[in-house]
Amino acid sequence: MNWIDPLGDGKSRIELIGSMGSDLDVVNDARASFEKSSQTLNEKDVKLINYLIEHEHTSPFRGVVFKFKVKAPLYVCRQWWKHVIASNHNDEQLGWNEKSFRYVAIDDSNEFFVPSVFRQQSANNKQATEGALSEEANRQARETYAAQCQASYEAYQKLLELGVGREQARGVLVPSVYTSWVWTVSLQAVLNFIGLRLGAGAQNEIASYADAILQLIQPIVPVSIAAWKTHKG
Known part of the structure; x- marks a missing residue:
């Protein structure tokens, strides 16, 4: 499945609608300065990915890109947006295109997130x-x-x-109204987002989206995710 209902209310949604690159791209980008590359991942490559994450050599992770379609409460969206406006050019926050209530009217009273547990x-x-x-x-x-x-x-x-x-x-409209956007982002920025939003003090609702992202990208970059969990998770 390439989409998840993070809040479990039948309305929230995050979908992986596209991706470019894999663990192999991380390795080959890291070795570009030596004009070397691998055709398949081997044990040495796995060690390299672990080294890169452990020592925060982040640029090779910018060449792997994901595109997500997200539907979330507006207040979750605004928390998320902070990662875009606070990032610098090295974070590779590549795109954010959001639904506009100037163009689209809300025509369903059910388009609000109501927590089941307070x-x-x-x-x-x-x-x-x-x-x-x-x-x-x-x-x-x-x-x-x-x-x-x-x-x-x-x-x-x-x-x-x-x-x-x-x-x-x-x-x-109250901040619990649902909105949606398309987020295009590098693996580096995704891992930064997950690390912050699954960390101590993060709000449960946005943490649910971070966990969903982790599930969606793990099959594509399993070695990078395993290394991140070992050294940063």
């Missing part, structure tokens, strides 16, 4: 959560959350009916 604020980390609410508190939280999403959608539709343009009407 977490408590962490006592030790101001930006993180930990542990689930009690069953009753979780039920009430879910009802409150869903009601706000519905109210947001109804306000949005009312504004459109009044003739308000989409670019202004979108302002009442």
